[in-house]
Amino acid sequence: MRILLVTTGLRMGGAEQQVAALAREFLARGHQVGLISLTPDCEVPMPDAVERLMLDLHKNPLSLIQALRAARRFAMHWRPDVVSAHMFHANLFARLLSRIARIPPLVCAAHSFSEGGRLRMRLYRLTSRWCTLTTQVSEASRAEMIRSGAVSADRVRVMYNGIDTDKFRPDPALRASTRAQLGLDAQTRLILTIGRLAAEKAQVMLIDAFARMDHTTPARLLIAGDGPQRPALAARIARHGLGDTATLLGTRRDIPALLNAADLFVLSSRVEGMPLVIGEAMACGRPVVATAAPGVAELMGDIDTIVPIDDTDALAAAMHAALDQDSTSDAAATRRERIVTHFGIGSATDRWLALFEQLCPQAGTRPGPVRPCADA
Structure with a gap:
C-alpha cells in the first residue's frame, strides 16, 4: 500500500512524533510511505525511506497557492492509495488539495480536544465533506467535535495513538x-x-x-x-x-x-x-x-x-x-x-491499516505502480 502522510510540521510535539512512529511502522510492514510537511522544520527523526516534500507555508494567499501547486505535483507523481493528514493546518490543507487534485480517500486526524477554538471548528464543519473520514484520539475529543458541530457523528471515529513500548520500558x-x-x-x-x-x-x-x-x-x-x-x-x-x-x-x-x-x-x-x-x-x-x-x-x-x-x-x-x-x-x-x-504502536498501526484497507480495499493488491482508488 502507498500511504501519503500530510503533517503541519515535524517538531518535537506528541502528534508529530506519532506521525513519525506510524511512518516507521508502515515501512516495517512493507508499505511505501510519502510525506508532505507544511513547514521545513524536522526535529523528529523520519526514516530515510520516506519520500518527502518539505514546504515552507506562510499565512498569505500567494504562499498557500504555491504550496498547493507543489503538493499537487508531488501527490500526482507519487500516486498514493490513501492520504492520511494529521493536525489542524494539515487537515485543512489536505482538504483543499482534494479540491484541485484527484487524490484517493483522505483521512483527517485531529489530535486535540478543541483543535484551537470556535473558528477552527467552523472551518472543520465547512470542509467536512472534502475528506472521507475524520478521526479523533479519544472518545472525549470525538464527543467535543460532534457537540461543536465540526463533524457529524457518522463521519468521525476514534483512533487511539500508539506508544513505542520497546523505546519506553523500565530500565x-x-x-x-x-x-x-x-x-x-x-x-x-x-x-x-x-x-x-x-x-x-x-x-x-x-x-x-x-x-x-x-x-x-x-x-x-x-x-x-x-x-x-x-x-x-x-x-x-x-x-x-x-x-x-x-x-x-x-x-x-x-x-x-x-x-x-x-x-x-x-x-x-x-x-x-x-x-x-x-x-x-x-x-x-x-x-x-x-x-x-x-x-x-x-x-x-x-x-x-x-x-x-x-x-x-x-x-x-x-x-x-x-x-x-x-x-x-x-x-x-x-x-x-x-x-x-x-495502546502499543503495533496495535495502533493495525487499526490504521485496517481502516485504510476498508476505505480502499484494492490498495496494494495490484502489481506495478499503484493508482488511486476508483472512488476517489
Missing part, C-alpha cells in the same frame, strides 16, 4: 545513570512533567502545587519542554524561592531516560486530546498523577490518581500521597501491561 541501569547525571541521591524524590510550556498545560499550577507540598523528604521538580510560558514559569519558580529544587530543562531528546529516573510523573493540563506522555510514563512503570483533562481517564483506566482540573490543593495532596507510597514491581508491571495491551 534500572538507565534509571541509575540518569539520576547520577542529574545529581540526585537515593533519598531525593524526582517529580517530572514533560510537555509544551503553554497555558493549557497549566505548569504554573504544578509549580504552585509543588511549593505547597511538605518537603520534609527531599524532592525535585523537573519540567521538560519549551514554549511561550517559559518566562512565566521561571518567574513563578523564583517567586516561590524554588530555584534549587524546580528546574526548567528545555527541550530534551532523552525522554525515556528522564521517565526512568523519575519517581512520579505529573500532568497538570486543562486541555488534551490523548496525552501520550502519560502512556509513555506508564510503559516505563512510573506512577502518575494527572488532572482530569480529556483522554486521561481513557488512557489511565483505574490505575493511579486523577484529580480535578485547576485544583492546586488536590494536585499537591495527590503528589504527596503518591511519593509517600512505595512503588512495587507489581504496580509497575500493571501500568506497563495496560499500555502494551491497549
